Amino acid sequence: MSAITLRNVIKRYGAVEVVHGIDLDVEEGEFVVLLGPSGCGKTTTLRMVAGLEDVSDGDLSIGGARVNEVAPKDRGVAMVFQNYALYPHMTVRQNMEFSLKPLSLPADEVARRVDEVASTLGLAELLSRRPAQLSGGQRQRVAMGRAMVRTPDVFLFDEPLSNLDAKLRTQVRLEIAKLHNRLGTTVLYVTHDQVEAMTLADKIVIMRDGHIEQVGTPEQVYSQPNNTFVATFIGSPPMNMIPARVRQGRLEADGLLLSVPDRFKGVLAEDQAVTIGIRPNGLSLAKDVDHNTAPARVEVTEYLGNEALLDLRAGPHELIAEVPALGRPAPGAEVTVHFDPDALHLFDTASGDSLSL
Amino acid sequence: MNKPSTQQAILVYTLLGIALIVFMTPIYLIVSSSVKPSPIMFQRPPAMIFEPTLDHYRDLFAMRPFGKFIANSLIVALGSTVFSVFFGSIAAYAISRIKHKRMNDVAFWILSMRMFPPIAVVVPYYIIFKTVGLLDTPIALIIVYSTANIPLTVWLMKGFFDEVPTALEEAAAVDGHGLISIFWKVTLPLAAPGLAVSAVFCFIFSWNEFLFALMLTGSNAQTAPVAVMSFWSSDAVQWGRIMAGSFVILIPGVVFVLTCQRWLVRGLTMGSVK
Amino acid sequence: MAYIRKRNRRIFLIFLLPAILILFLTTIYPMLYAGYLSFRSYDLAKPFVPRVFVGWSNYQNVLTTGDFLHALKITFQLMAITLSIQLFIGVGLALLVTQRLPGMGIARTLLLIPMMISPVIVGLVWLFLYFPELGYLNYFLSFLGLGPVSWITSPDWALWAIAIADIWQWTPFIMMGTAAALTSLSPEPYEAARIDGNTRWQVFRYVTLPQLKPVLVSLLFLRAIDAFKIYDIIFVLTKGGPGDSTEVLSLYIYRQSFTFWQMGVGAAASFVSLIIIVVLITFFFKSLNRDPMQS
Numbered sequence: 001m002s003a004i005t006l007r008n009v010i011k012r013y014g015a016v017e018v019v020h021g022i023d024l025d026v027e028e029g030e031f032v033v034l035l036g037p038s039g040c041g042k043t044t045t046l047r048m049v050a051g052l053e054d055v056s057d058g059d060l061s062i063g064g065a066r067v068n069e070v071a072p073k074d075r076g077v078a079m080v081f082q083n084y085a086l087y088p089h090m091t092v093r094q095n096m097e098f099s100l101k102p103l104s105l106p107a108d109e110v111a112r113r114v115d116e117v118a119s120t121l122g123l124a125e126l127l128s129r130r131p132a133q134l135s136g137g138q139r140q141r142v143a144m145g146r147a148m149v150r151t152p153d154v155f156l157f158d159e160p161l162s163n164l165d166a167k168l169r170t171q172v173r174l175e176i177a178k179l180h181n182r183l184g185t186t187v188l189y190v191t192h193d194q195v196e197a198m199t200l201a202d203k204i205v206i207m208r209d210g211h212i213e214q215v216g217t218p219e220q221v222y223s224q225p226n227n228t229f230v231a232t233f234i235g236s237p238p239m240n241m242i243p244a245r246v247r248q249g250r251l252e253a254d255g256l257l258l259s260v261p262d263r264f265k266g267v268l269a270e271d272q273a274v275t276i277g278i279r280p281n282g283l284s285l286a287k288d289v290d291h292n293t294a295p296a297r298v299e300v301t302e303y304l305g306n307e308a309l310l311d312l313r314a315g316p317h318e319l320i321a322e323v324p325a326l327g328r329p330a331p332g333a334e335v336t337v338h339f340d341p342d343a344l345h346l347f348d349t350a351s352g353d354s355l356s357l
Numbered sequence: 358m359n360k361p362s363t364q365q366a367i368l369v370y371t372l373l374g375i376a377l378i379v380f381m382t383p384i385y386l387i388v389s390s391s392v393k394p395s396p397i398m399f400q401r402p403p404a405m406i407f408e409p410t411l412d413h414y415r416d417l418f419a420m421r422p423f424g425k426f427i428a429n430s431l432i433v434a435l436g437s438t439v440f441s442v443f444f445g446s447i448a449a450y451a452i453s454r455i456k457h458k459r460m461n462d463v464a465f466w467i468l469s470m471r472m473f474p475p476i477a478v479v480v481p482y483y484i485i486f487k488t489v490g491l492l493d494t495p496i497a498l499i500i501v502y503s504t505a506n507i508p509l510t511v512w513l514m515k516g517f518f519d520e521v522p523t524a525l526e527e528a529a530a531v532d533g534h535g536l537i538s539i540f541w542k543v544t545l546p547l548a549a550p551g552l553a554v555s556a557v558f559c560f561i562f563s564w565n566e567f568l569f570a571l572m573l574t575g576s577n578a579q580t581a582p583v584a585v586m587s588f589w590s591s592d593a594v595q596w597g598r599i600m601a602g603s604f605v606i607l608i609p610g611v612v613f614v615l616t617c618q619r620w621l622v623r624g625l626t627m628g629s630v631k
Numbered sequence: 632m633a634y635i636r637k638r639n640r641r642i643f644l645i646f647l648l649p650a651i652l653i654l655f656l657t658t659i660y661p662m663l664y665a666g667y668l669s670f671r672s673y674d675l676a677k678p679f680v681p682r683v684f685v686g687w688s689n690y691q692n693v694l695t696t697g698d699f700l701h702a703l704k705i706t707f708q709l710m711a712i713t714l715s716i717q718l719f720i721g722v723g724l725a726l727l728v729t730q731r732l733p734g735m736g737i738a739r740t741l742l743l744i745p746m747m748i749s750p751v752i753v754g755l756v757w758l759f760l761y762f763p764e765l766g767y768l769n770y771f772l773s774f775l776g777l778g779p780v781s782w783i784t785s786p787d788w789a790l791w792a793i794a795i796a797d798i799w800q801w802t803p804f805i806m807m808g809t810a811a812a813l814t815s816l817s818p819e820p821y822e823a824a825r826i827d828g829n830t831r832w833q834v835f836r837y838v839t840l841p842q843l844k845p846v847l848v849s850l851l852f853l854r855a856i857d858a859f860k861i862y863d864i865i866f867v868l869t870k871g872g873p874g875d876s877t878e879v880l881s882l883y884i885y886r887q888s889f890t891f892w893q894m895g896v897g898a899a900a901s902f903v904s905l906i907i908i909v910v911l912i913t914f915f916f917k918s919l920n921r922d923p924m925q926s
Binding site: 361365366369370372373376377379380381383384386387390399401402403444445447448450451452454455456463465467469470471472473474475476477478479480481482484485500501503504507508511523526527530536537539561564565566567568582583585586589596599600603606607610611613614615618621622 | 635636638639640642643644646647649650651653654657658660661662664665668720723724727728730731732734738739740741742743744745747748749750751752753755756757758759760765767770799802803807811856859860862863866867880881884885888894897898901902904905908909912916
């Protein structure tokens with residue numbers, strides 16, 4: 001039985017449809033990340049699961065029961081908000097107690113739960129402080145603690161790390177991952193940060209314009225992107241995209257000529273417009289010219305320590321290549337760039353869909 | 358803006374000094390005249406050093422029931438404040454949270470209630486209160502002042518409620534709190550400064566008001582400003598007593614300015630600044 | 632918020648209703664009553680004479696005898712004097728108290744005191760200052776080689792006497808609002824202007840003033856509304872006199888209703904004033920095209 005199920009879920013504001021019929025299954029104990037650019041409908045979807053937004057059409061189930069009309073409090077969910085939504089006039093302890101109040105638990109049970117969660121999250125010393133006296137990371141943990149004391153069936157996170165600085169973000173990310181390993185509770189997590197998504201998720205749901213573009217493990221969305229959007233959205237720097245045509249069993253792209261890898265042979269039609277996709281680490285510098293190389297000019301080099309990024313110009317095409325930093329060419333150098341046939345992705349230009357089988 | 362030079366500082370202090378003298382002189386006159394013996398009241402140059410007397414205050418409270426007028430003022434001001442802040446706040450909360458295109462019209466209508474000249478409605482009030490037997494009672498003034506104070510509270514509190522992040526209320530809602538609980542435990546405490554500002558303004562307005570108090574009260578429910586004014590006509594200009602009464606009346610306003618200046622400024626300028 | 636709003640629509644209405652009901656009863660009803668009165672002949676001194684329907688004659692009386700138009704003229708004259716001077720001094724004081732110098736906070740606080748004082752008391756203390764023969768104002772002015780001035784006994788000066796008292800009380804309001812706006816301005820345009828080598832006056836004229844404009848318009852609007860209603864200070868200082876030299880609208884209505892006991896005429900005049908102020912307010916907000924609650 002799935003923890004959360006969405007079937008053709010639609011959200012409309014007046015006449016404007018912002019989520020266009022989403023289907024999604026979140027398994028028990030799974031960590032699912034909704035990932036996408038801002039305005040893609042991921043937060044709206046999360047808020048529908050929370051019950052903060054109505055579902056305009058379709059079915060939303062939690063724990064097997066349809067909950068479209070169920071009040072947030074009866075859905076067994078707890079939510080961590082983007083700006084933490086801590087009550088500034090309450091201490092850390094009061095913040096956590098307040099979220100338990102509607103459950104009408106006995107006082108000693110409330111205290112037990114709060115203390116337990118506080119010690120789990122390392123908040124024991126901070127219980128009598130107010131949010132204003134806490135650091136960003138501490139506030140983040142209080143927000144999580146407030147959700148945890150309710151022992152929900154599902155945790156909902158709405159961009160919980162977006163207000164932290166880069167270093168803290170890494171640290172808290174790790175804490176969330178550890179917590180999930182320990183508690184094993186189902187998590188639905190919204191972010192626009194692909195690193196967060198890749199590191200945390202069991203399953204990533206990539207959204208755009210109110211549609212789901214791909215659902216898969218981090219490995220799947222990285223190495224087998226369904227379409228050009230996913231291909232360019234995941235991975236940094238993004239995948240190089242080159243418009244091309246199939247000519248006599250080869251890929252011809254404005255001065256660039258590549259042989260078609262065997263695995264694509266059956267699916268391509270002569271003169272089909274395709275888009276070649278190759279990640280920067282699929283490009284390398286070659287000594288010899290063969291049928292998978294092209295001449296290019298180095299425009300800029302970006303030194304990253306172990307690697308370097310080369311901004312290349314090959315005819316009309318701008319490419320980014322990731323090469324070992326040691327022995328990298330200087331800007332202005334004329335080089336031969338090699339396309340690794342195993343790293344090649346092909347997309348149908350008209351539909352944007354991947355041509356991989 | 359960076360720090361002014363010494364020359365500029367001297368100019369600033371000189372101009373401000375003049376302004377302070379001009380603006381503070383009348384207040385100094387109220388205070389000093391209230392303890393100045395009548396014979397030297399208008400002495401020239403003004404007597405700066407003299408033996409202060411409490412005669413005027415004694416007159417005020419012994420020869421006339423000024424204590425009763427102060428009590429009336431307090432009852433009316435406190436009554437109208439509590440009444441207006443309560444109903445004004447909950448209305449402001451509704452206006453702040455209901456997103457409806459007609460809501461602005463409702464808000465504007467409420468605000469416009471403050472803009473009508475009091476004299477235009479004083480006759481109907483007089484006749485209505487006379488009909489229902491509330492003339493010359495504190496209740497009449499409490500009702501009338503609330504007509505001005507509720508819009509003020511709505512206006513101020515809406516601003517404060519708008520600033521309470523809705524995520525806080527949503528967090529409470531996800532946890533299962535109902536609206537009343539959310540409003541009472543989360544939103545209202547966070548808008549507490551607004552409540553204080555609203556209460557102060559309602560109190561000061563009611564405490565200071567003159568026209569309605571003059572027209573709608575007699576010997577029973579008369580408020581302090583009306584009483585002080587009546588000294589003017591009845592007592593052949595007892596300036597000492599008038600100044601003593603004036604001083605008593607201006608105490609709350611001055612105390613509020615000195616203690617919560619920051620909040621008052623914020624409250625008063627909320628609609629016009631930003 | 633959508634959830635909260637939707638589930639609690641009834642509670643929100645219950646929250647809203649009492650205020651609307653109270654305001655409706657305390658404003659609409661009296662206004663309707665005033666409207667009713669304005670078509671009757673009603674002499675409060677003769678309570679047992681039936682209130683006869685007299686059609687538009689009260690309005691005719693108001694609009695044709697000249698007293699009402701005179702009162703309207705005086706009202707706007709006083710408004711023009713007080714608002715322009717309050718604006719000028721208020722902005723000046725705001726520029727002073729926002730300087731980064733020690734003691735500015737105290738000065739700002741002290742300068743706020745006048746606006747918290749009951750207008751009757753303001754009237755009384757200025758009466759004390761203006762008082763014929765005895766008042767200290769002429770004495771102070773004599774040091775500057777000015778005066779003596781018959782402040783409240785001369786038709787030429789009485790309006791100025793009222794204006795000065797009003798300016799004293801309400802300039803702090805303009806100062807306070809302007810100072811708050813000044814401190815909230817971003818410093819960057821100033822720094823840019825300074826680097827570009829503009830003079831102080833140029834900076835004020837082309838950087839500060841345009842940014843202050845919306846605030847000043849709002850402050851003046853609030854002042855204008857109050858100026859339209861002004862009553863207490865005049866009641867204390869001149870009661871509309873000498874002659875009718877300071878008889879503003881409120882005093883005119885007062886005199887019709889409570890000196891001549893012509894309630895119908897007073898009500899008609901009230902109604903015309905209401906229409907004037909509604910037109911002014913509507914015009915103001917329409918011309919600004921902004922929402923009064925959200926400014």
